Amino acid sequence: MLEVNTLRKSFSGFRAVNGAQLDVQKGEIVAVIGPNGAGKTTLFNLITGIIKPDSGQVFFKGEDITGFPPHVICRKRLTRSFQVVNIFQRLSAFENVQGSVLARERRTWNMFTPSRKLVVDETNRILESVGLAGKAQQVGGELSHGDRKVLEIAMALAGNPEFLILDEPTAGMSLEETQRCIELIKDLWKVFGLTILFCEHDMELVFSISNRIMVMVHGATVIQGTCDEVRRNREVQNAYLGGSDPCLM
């Protein structure tokens, strides 16, 4: 469904992404792992069009989407959440999701209907499905960190995606919040049938829910394979886990 072909991007000489390879089949959960600074977030930014690659291609559902602007890619039903919480802090949780729904339905050019009356039901349904229904009227900036991360996922969901990219969905969450978030991700995959690509530092989480794993070091793909294949890979053990520390796996 998604295919990334030798993608490269440098920032003033620093090769942030240097020949990344990735393929994700429909209905899979794929994780990207790698040490800090390996280029995971940059890779996601390249896929979603926030920055343009120097070379290489991104194919989504067979179509070359390399260098498309983010709003066009989003309308192809590929949406994402961000590592650093990225919501509209001044708006309520409800309005955050509502904006997303309106954007998807291309109703943002409507200049004369009061927006508070539009897409109320759908917005509430989405908030309910992620468990934020009770906090709909709270301002984004006042929500707890975990709720904000979940709200981000809700905003991505409002785009009615087929393919969802989650950039460190549990970063900074408490243990309890992490559990809830994992359940949510599993639900999205099982119940909503989404294809999910995510990156994460929590190895336990990665190995427990992903079908396949892609390992990135210094901007390049080391290996993409099943959990077992990655576990057995000598190169991964050396590069990523700093030698022999099989307990972590």
Add this chain to the structure above:
Amino acid sequence: MLRNILSGKGHLLAYIGIASLLLPPFFAPRFYVYLMSLVLLYGLFATSLNVVLGYGGIYQFGHAIFFGAGAYGSALVITKAGLSPWLGFIAGPIVSALLSLIVGLICIRLSKLYFGMLQISLSFLLWVIICRWQDFTGGDNGIIGIPVPDIISSPNNAYYFTLLATAASLFVAHRIIRSPFGSLLQGTRDNPVRCEMIGVNVRAHQFAALIVSGFFAGVAGVLFVVVNNAVFPDMLFWTLGMEAMIMCLLGGMHTFMGPMLGAGLIVVLRTLITSYTVYWGLCLGIVLMAVIFFLPDGVLGHFNKPGGRRPDMVTG
């Protein structure tokens, strides 16, 4: 908005407000009626700026050219083309919107301060053209004695026309701000990257907001012609745009009626103070500093915080 005021417990206040807008021409001296017209039209001008400045977060430093374009557009249609003044009044805002479109196309690629700087240079260019093109625009002297329809030629009727046009414009502008377009425009101000990623074409929305803003600035420019029967090149000078920005700051950039209040304060203060001293600039400077230090959200913004529901937070 109006309905809320009328149905709420503040409806007595609303009637007083409406009466104080409608009745003065019956008893007040001509000068005060003229002053009220000025407040209204500068208020509309500042509100039009606030659409892009307060709600869009776009640094529109050259906003005066759209005010001037509306005024000159209608003045030239009336005096040079010899068409009916009503046609001139319709042409003014359209000229402004078209100018917005052109300036927007040139500037929209840049962001924040660079956008503002490029716009100031373009506005200088236009100002110089208007100043020097003696035969067509009247040069430094502007155009005076522009004929207006008889029905609105008396100061009182000019005032009522200004009131009507301002109220209608504010109503439409308020609708736009509360519409999905307006909500997402505020979204692009707070968090453009997130907006892109939920499928909003940020540049296109900002561009549309610029045109809307230019249109209403043009309406204000036409009202200037109605009230003064004249246009001057200084209407396009960048300092007037700055003055509108000060009105927005003073009244409250994140409130809808703030710029109108700011315009009222500035116009009235200027009239009062210049009758005592020539140091109006000094007084304005002091007022502005006081606002920045003590009322960073503006006068209306300060009194309009609904129980802290909208905390002033930087979006991360």
